[in-house]
Amino acid sequence: MDTTKTNRDREAARRLEDDGLEWLKSVGCGGETLQPMAGDISSRRYFRVQGQLLILAHYPADLRRSYECFLRTDELLKRVGVATPSILAIDRDRRWMLTRDLGNRQLATEREPGLVHSGMQRARVLASRIERLETYGLAGLSPSLSTELLTREVRRSCELYFREQLAAGESAVFEPMLFALCGTLGEGPLLPAHRDYMARNLMVKVDPLGRLAELVVLDHQDLRLAPKGYDLASLYFDSCPLSPQQASTAVDQLVANDSERTAIARCAVQRCIKIVGTFVGFARAGQSRYLSMVPVALQRAAQEVRRLPEGSDRIAAILERCAASSEGSDWPRSSG
Numbered sequence: 185m186d187t188t189k190t191n192r193d194r195e196a197a198r199r200l201e202d203d204g205l206e207w208l209k210s211v212g213c214g215g216e217t218l219q220p221m222a223g224d225i226s227s228r229r230y231f232r233v234q235g236q237l238l239i240l241a242h243y244p245a246d247l248r249r250s251y252e253c254f255l256r257t258d259e260l261l262k263r264v265g266v267a268t269p270s271i272l273a274i275d276r277d278r279r280w281m282l283t284r285d286l287g288n289r290q291l292a293t294e295r296e297p298g299l300v301h302s303g304m305q306r307a308r309v310l311a312s313r314i315e316r317l318e319t320y321g322l323a324g325l326s327p328s329l330s331t332e333l334l335t336r337e338v339r340r341s342c343e344l345y346f347r348e349q350l351a352a353g354e355s356a357v358f359e360p361m362l363f364a365l366c367g368t369l370g371e372g373p374l375l376p377a378h379r380d381y382m383a384r385n386l387m388v389k390v391d392p393l394g395r396l397a398e399l400v401v402l403d404h405q406d407l408r409l410a411p412k413g414y415d416l417a418s419l420y421f422d423s424c425p426l427s428p429q430q431a432s433t434a435v436d437q438l439v440a441n442d443s444e445r446t447a448i449a450r451c452a453v454q455r456c457i458k459i460v461g462t463f464v465g466f467a468r469a470g471q472s473r474y475l476s477m478v479p480v481a482l483q484r485a486a487q488e489v490r491r492l493p494e495g496s497d498r499i500a501a502i503l504e505r506c507a508a509s510s511e512g513s514d515w516p517r518s519s520g
Contacts, residue, residue, distance in 0.1 A: 204231060204240050207280050211273040213238060222473070226250075232285060239269070239286075243279040251279050253325055254405035260321050261407075264313040267400045286400050289390070292383035292423040299388065300425045302396040307386055308438070310401060311415045317376040319409065326379070328409040331370025334454055338362045341461030344468070349506050358502055362457060364494050365450050369411040377410035382422035413444065417451035421484045422459060423477065428484050449491040456485035482507035 201218050208214050218231035218240060228247060231240040243251040258268050269283035291303045327333060342359055350358060378385075380403055389398040416438070420431040439445045459481050467475045486503035489495035 200229065200242060201231070203278070204242065204280065207275060207278060208233065208240065208282070211275075211282065213273065213282060237285040238272070239283045241281045241283065243281070245279070248279060250405050251276075251281070253407075254281070256325065257404045257407040260317060261314065261401065261404055264317060266310050266313055267398055268404060269400060269402065286387040286389070286402075289388040290384050291386040291388055291399070292425055294388060294425050296394075299390070299394070299396060303383075303386070303388055303399060304419070304426070304434070306396060306399045307381075307383070307419055308416070310399065311378070311381060311419065314378055314381075314407070314415060315375050315412075317407075319376060322376060322408060326406050326408040328374055329369075329377070329379070329411060329414065330374070331367050334366035334369055334411075335363055337458040337461065338366060338454060340465070341457050344461045345464045346460075346506070349509065350502065354502055357496075358499055361489075361494050361496075361499055362454075365454060365492065368494075369447075369450050369454060373412050374409040375412050377408065377415045378404055378418075379406040379408055379410060379414070381415035381418040383419065383425055384423045411447065411451055413448040414451045414455070417448050417455055420448075421452040421456060421488065422481070428480075428487050431484075432487060446491060446493070449488040452488040453485050453492065453495075456481040456488070479507045479511045482510065 197220075201220075204218055205214070213233070213236070217234045219234055221230040221232060221239075226247065227244050228250075229242045229244075231242075232238070233240055255271070255274065258271060261268050269286060271281060271283055273282040274280065291300075291307065294300050294303060339359075342355070342362070346358065347355060378401065381401075385402040385404075387400040387402060388396065389400065391397040416435065420426070420435050421428075424431045426434060435448055436445065439448065460478050463474045463478050463481075466472070482503050486500045486507065489503065490497065490500050
């Protein structure tokens, strides 16, 4: 272990917390201590303000653009009736942000059937509102999920994971299928999308009777144009509280025709393959928090790829084998 680096990291963390407490006092929301939160897989830092229902967020310098996007997308979503964390104070120069504390209840971890049902139903309503945003409002935000970006995402997953798992003959079938799928999705139509509309980013607020009172949307700074159905695919096939079969059946009942269902299946396969590369990449860099979700993503991709004209039972079997081999193993190997 590099003790010098560890000590430097601890000192930097202490200085950041001290700076956060100082800033809180300057905006009239002083707290005695800050409780670091696990956060997400980015370099943003989150703290609970002890004794107050407040969350303090800090964006490092390299995420300044993401900070500014969050402020813009928060306004866009509020205009169409999508609940977001209330921003109580900001500091653009130091990149601090103070929001209300939404608790720990994610839609992804809910198990009570009635609450899951009402949560998913509400999530679909909010997704449709996001899709109807005026596209001119997205100008200057994140780049569209075009063929180029979709392909780049799955290529990274191939480089970080699949090329170590697949035989040469399998890669020769698997990768062209992915690239063809991305090409079809990139043809459009492209509509406004949250981009990471999975159940982990949907916070559940309940009333005194335990019924859904509010669903609050997190991490919306990546709002952009994406293939139609992308947010629904994220909702039902990325950290969904429903089983893979339940999710697939639910989507079957939602869509109007086979063409729309196929489009959602393509989005689901692309996203599931994409997040495999994301989670494996972070694990190799020492952040393995989400690595256990890789087998589930592979299983969901296998299920949906069977629905595609460019898919096949062979490709589904490849994905199922990868899911089984990644379950409970010590992969991936660290890159250093």
